[in-house]
Amino acid sequence: MPPISPSAAHPFRDPARARLRPAGARTGALLAVALAAGLLTAPGQAHAAQPRVHDVQGGTRVSPFDGEQVTDVPGIVTAVRAFGSSRGFWVQDPEPDRDPATSEGVFVFTGSKTPGLAPGDSVLVSGTVGEYYPGGEQAGLQSVTQISKAAWTVVSRGNELPAAFRLDAASVPNRYAPEPGGSIEPLPLRPHRYALDRYESLEGMRAQVTDAPVVGPSSEYNELWVTADPHENPTERGGTLYGSYRDQNGARLKVASLIPFAERPFPRADVGDALAGTTAGPLDYDQFGGYELQATELGALDAGGLERETTRAQRADELSVATYNVENLSPADPRTKFDRLAEALVHNLASPDIVALEEVQDNTGPEDDGVVGADETLRRLTEAVTAAGGPEYAWRQIDPADGEDGGQPGGNIRVAFLYNPERVSFPDAAGGDATTPVTPVRDGGEVRLSANPGRIDPLNPAWEDSRKPLAAEFRFRGRPVFVVAGHFNSKGGDQALDSRFQPPARSSEIQRTAQAAAVSAWVKSLLAADRKARIVVAGDLNDFGFSPALRTLTEHGTLTDQVSRLPRDERYGYVYNGNSQALDHILTSRAVRRADYDIVHINAEFADQASDHDPQVLRFRP
Missing domain, CATH: 3.60.10.10 (Endonuclease/exonuclease/phosphatase)
Structure with a gap:
């Protein structure tokens, strides 16, 4: 049996994001650790009068605004999810700060409501900041910082989208994650040192891979896996080898599509194929596979021609x-x-x-x-x-x-x-x-x-x-x-x-x-x-x-x-x-x-x- 069985209850692999962890003792404990480490200042002292996305995201995995209301956060709409029970849109600040640990993108959750926005819309978003845990907090997965109970104002339309961050062997570290022997949530993100920190620092932002080799075939849920580093523990047939508990292969990335399938059917890809050209979209996190590129631009399928193997027949004296x-x-x-x-x-x-x-x-x-x-x-x-x-x-x-x-x-x-x-x-x-x-x-x-x-x-x-x-x-x-x-x-x-x-x-x-x-x-x-x-x-x-x-x-x-x-x-x-x-x-x-x-x-x-x-x-x- 597979190590973890996917749930057939979620046809879009897109569980409702209504289960936000409320602010409380646990959030306070995490913030206390960060405060003691000098990573944050106390709420009310560090919060900008009108926060931007990088303020909302902060420099750890948990927003310093967790559980709080924010008003008129500016950003450009980069993508819209208009299907399923987890509808919403991603916004990205076109004026980033200089801190590589703070993401400039965030997901705005609208529930079953279709936002009625389009990529390129400049908006001001107000709502409640929270941490959504795919699969529930007890599942042990990462959280996604998002804004819910949202309202927004369209400032202008047709704006240029922020450039996508390029994921490749140079930008994704070989080391996978810090290992404190417990939760990594309160730790400062070090995107130049750890692959998981790199992805977290890009949460909600536009990211891209180019000519990406497929290392996990397309599934019935219209997802596949690529690698941003084809030289990371390659198998003889084009995959990525999991060879030890230290070889987690951080360049692996799941790809889903926000493009309507009527316009662009999802590719049926095997290991050894590639998505030629650019595959780009906001970087999300999913309970069935970690960090996931929600593609608004999908590379063309370049078939590698992988063939099914046939073994030789046993000889007469061989069992x-x-x-x-x-x-x-x-x-x-x-x-x-x-x-x-x-x-x-x-x-x-x-x-x-x-x-x-x-x-x-x-x-x-x-x-x-x-x-x-x-x-x-x-x-x-x-x-x-x-x-x-x-x-x-x-x-x-x-x-x-x-x-x-x-x-x-x-x-x-x-x-x-x-x-x-x-x-x-x-x-x-x-x-x-x-x-x-x-x-x-x-x-x-x-x-x-x-x-x-x-x-x-x-x-x-x-x-x-x-x-x-x-x-x-x-x-x-x-x-x-x-x-x-x-x-x-x-x-x-x-x-x-x-x-x-x-x-x-x-x-x-x-x-x-x-x-x-x-x-x-x-x-x-x-x-x-x-x-x-x-x-x-x-x-x-x-x-x-x-x-x-x-x-x-x-x-x-x-x-x-x-x-x-x-x-x-x-x-x-x-x-x-x-x-x-x-x-x-x-x-x-x-x-x-x-x-x-x-x-x-x-x-x-x-x-x-x-x-x-x-x-x-x-x-x-x-």
């Missing part, structure tokens, strides 16, 4: 094991989704011998009706594979207890195995169910599983409201191979990279690390019974190779993360907010030697996706 997150697959999905997944399995992945599937839903999908069986879901997929020219896959899985495995309510997602009985055999052993743990047992001179398939430590609290891993023994040319399919808990609840709290808290990491410890303990118990056991752990582990969870799995060389063996610019299979990253993994025990591993890029970099994850495949000779 191939794949993992694929099929993104909430159920019979409620259209036939086209099953066909596309099948086409990928057969042609792009060359019909793997074993496939670990994640996010397989029950037979009624998101309908919360107590159904937990998934035989209809898997039947439709395997029949689509056969129709696409692939093998007649068999499957093995264990139904979860209703509502106990997390994911979409009612969906009862679980992991499952497909396997080609023409290439591998499955020695079934009864006893596997939702709550019974599977254990390695010695049978004569061999090690087998107490149940095949069976769940790993399913009653461990680490798996609460999360998928339980499924272990299975397969036989290839008579040799046993043990495969674990996993799907760890999502990153939901973590603070965003662009949070006002730095460094951001990763609360979900605690559970994933405990899940990794449970899988590691099970793998070690199998290796204690047979130190030469061929073990493959595959799935959507929802974490990075440099995370505590993956370090727990690989410590002391128990398992090797195959992602780490790829060249650095190829270590990704998922794109989130313009960051190419590795959430899916295949790990192997020492007995799996000379393995050939491939992440097959067919989804994550493309606007047209069958799933939001790229599959991957491992080939080796047991």
